[in-house]
Amino acid sequence: MTLSARKRPIGLVVGVVLAVTASSGVALAAVDAGKVIASRIDGFKKMGSAFKTLNDGLKADAPDAKMLAAQAKTVSQVAHQVHKWFPAGSGPESGQKTRAKAEIWSDSAGFATAVHNLEVESAKLETVAKGGDIEAIKAQAKATGGACGGCHTKFRGPEQH
Template sequence: MGFRFGRAAAVAAGVAMIAGAALAHEHMGDVPDTPAAKAVVARHQSFKQLGGAFKAIFDELKKDAPDKAVIRANAQKMNALAGQEASWFPKGTGPEAGVKTDAKPEIWSDPKGFAAAVQKLQTETAKLQQVSVGGDVAAIKAQVQATGGACKGCHDKFRVPDKD
């Protein structure tokens, strides 16, 4: 039984949300040539990298013999990106920037709540990086779940839901 059943659905949902967020913004069309618009585009690209790294880890964990080096490299990448996340949302880069964004206004109207959500992701990605170095696949799987939960917590409050 193990990882592929039960908790895997929760992890898959987290991965799908991250990957979906990244892919939803891949085709942004014409973007105004303003600092705010450029910041929104950079934010989308950063989330695409974060989602890609998380998906790479998840894909490895589905294998009978996960490549621990791939997991370590992507956990390190996720942790580095999470450390930058707070800077991806400067004032003026919400919908008023003139670029499609799924960032809710609550990011700027509830800065303490958003900072707490970002801190939670940073804590969980740091733990993921740490356990990936140890190579214990069970511990990595457990931490992937916690990391996905941090992603979901932020998405639930600070990101416009995907339209099905």
């Protein structure tokens, strides 16, 4: 038996193992829809909490600029993760409890635009908040809230009980 003849079966075995491993990975991804959904819910709760704290802080008689900047940073950091939270198979078709509408995947370009707008507005919020100008922070918080609504309106369903 030649050396190249001995290598073929090993190559074939490696190829089969890689193919099985790759297809198993796809199956695992579908099984983990619950984990994906739970993770994105946690992320949105973190962003929502930071945004609420920021907005509540803006209503104070003497807003704490450092606290506002910290909350704005959290909002921006989390907003820049949103695009990763919606892999195929993690929507209503998964059978899991989710407020994510099918439009996220059927209008992926529209969803990508809405997420991009959130990233842009939240980054502006972080930058403005670093400057400490309370009126500018209020204005940008409103713009960032509008970007949040851009997703909520079209891509998020009603709360499920």
